[in-house]
Each structure stands twice: as C-alpha cells, then as structure tokens.
Amino acid sequence: MESMSTTVNIHDAKTHFSRLVERAEHGERITIARAGRPVAMLVAIEPETRPPRPIGMDRGKILIHDNFDDPLPEFDFDLEDPDDPLASDPR
Numbered sequence: 001m002e003s004m005s006t007t008v009n010i011h012d013a014k015t016h017f018s019r020l021v022e023r024a025e026h027g028e029r030i031t032i033a034r035a036g037r038p039v040a041m042l043v044a045i046e047p048e049t050r051p052p053r054p055i056g057m058d059r060g061k062i063l064i065h066d067n068f069d070d071p072l073p074e075f076d077f078d079l080e081d082p083d084d085p086l087a088s089d090p091r
Contacts, residue, residue: 007031007038
C-alpha cells in the first residue's frame with residue numbers, strides 16, 4: 001500500500017489532532033510545518049514484530065540473598081578520607 005502524505009501547519013494540527021491521528025493510523029504520513037518549513041511528522045507505529053519473551057526465562061540466573069530487605073548498617077564517618085575537602089562530620 002502506497003502511503004499518502006499531507007502537510008499541515010501547527011495551528012491546524014492542534015485544532016484537528018484527533019482526525020490527523022486517525023488518518024495516520026490508516027497509513028497516511030502527516031507532515032507538520034511551522035511557517036511552511038517541515039518540523040515534525042505524524043506516522044502510525046508499526047505493530048510489535050518480535051515474539052513475547054517467555055515468563056521465567058531467567059529463572060535460576062539471579063540470586064537474591066535472604067538479608068536483601070534488612071536495614072542498611074549505619075554509616076561510619078570515621079571511614080571517610082581525612083583529606084577529602086567535601087567530607088564533613090555531622091556530629
């Protein structure tokens with residue numbers, strides 16, 4: 001199917017956006033212009049062509065430890081680099 005092409009200005013595109021989307025769904029390419037210069041194109045999105053990924057395909061490849069949800073330990077400010085000019089002791 002050969003697609004048609006239409007150019008509309010931004011004002012008309014805003015005013016008739018729903019109609020233009022419907023036309024794009026049916027294969028028409030809509031060029032949106034500002035002051036006669038094309039700036040955008042409205043086209044239909046191609047349907048997904050790759051098959052869906054099977055559920056559980058990574059089962060057994062990921063390990064989540066039992067302590068994953070445990071609270072993080074308190075930060076030890078004494079471990080900061082003493083020469084770091086941005087390090088500050090909030091105590």
